[in-house]
Each structure stands twice: as C-alpha cells, then as structure tokens.
Amino acid sequence: MNFTLVELREAKRQIDSIIHKLNETVKTLESKDSPERYKSQLTLAKRRIKALTISVELIKNELKRNDIQN
Template identity: 75%
Template sequence: MDYKQSELVEAKRQIDSILHKLKETVKTLESKENPHRYKSQITLAKRRIDALTISVSLIERDLD
C-alpha cells in the first residue's frame, strides 16, 4: 500500500509519542517498591515498545 510522505511523517510522530509514554511507564513500574508485582504489565509494555520500534524503522526506511 502506498502512503503519502505526510501520512508517514504523522504516523511516525504519533508512534514516537506512544513510545515515549510506554518507556516512561516501564521506568515508573520498575522503580516501584515491588516491581515484581507489575511483571506482566512491564513485559507487555516492553513487547509493545519492541513492536513499535520496528514500525518506526519501517516507516523511516520508507521515508528515505
């Protein structure tokens, strides 16, 4: 599927914002007194970070 450059730029901007929020969430959960209580949330957030990082890489490749 072909996307306009402006659509890709906006998608990347949105994903970057989500990534920033997810990374902050992981930091917060890992700094809690009992981080093991949040293991599943931390794991889910890290998997989402990995998936979104791949998405950003593919968008950047398309933009080049």
C-alpha cells in the same frame, strides 16, 4: 497500500510519542516498591516498545526510499 509522505511522517510522530509514554510507564513500574508485582505489565510494555520501534524503523526506511526516488 500506498501512503503519502505526510501520512508516514505523522504516523512516525505519533508512534514516537507512544514509545516515549511507554518508556515512562516502564520507568514508573520498575521504580515501584515491588516491581515483580507488575511483571506482566512490564513485559507487555516492553514488547509493545519493541514492536513500535520496528514500525518506526520501517517507516523511516520507506521515507528514505521515497526521498531517493523523488
């Protein structure tokens, strides 16, 4: 599938925002009195952060590749 540079930049911006919100969620859950109660939520949030971080890196690579070709 081909995406425009505008679409890739917007996707990166949106993913960066989601990562930021997930990081804030992790901080909040870890600061609770009994963070062990939130183990599954923390695990899920951290896995999502990792997956989204990979996505951002792939988008950045695609943007670089397109910049080189143009």
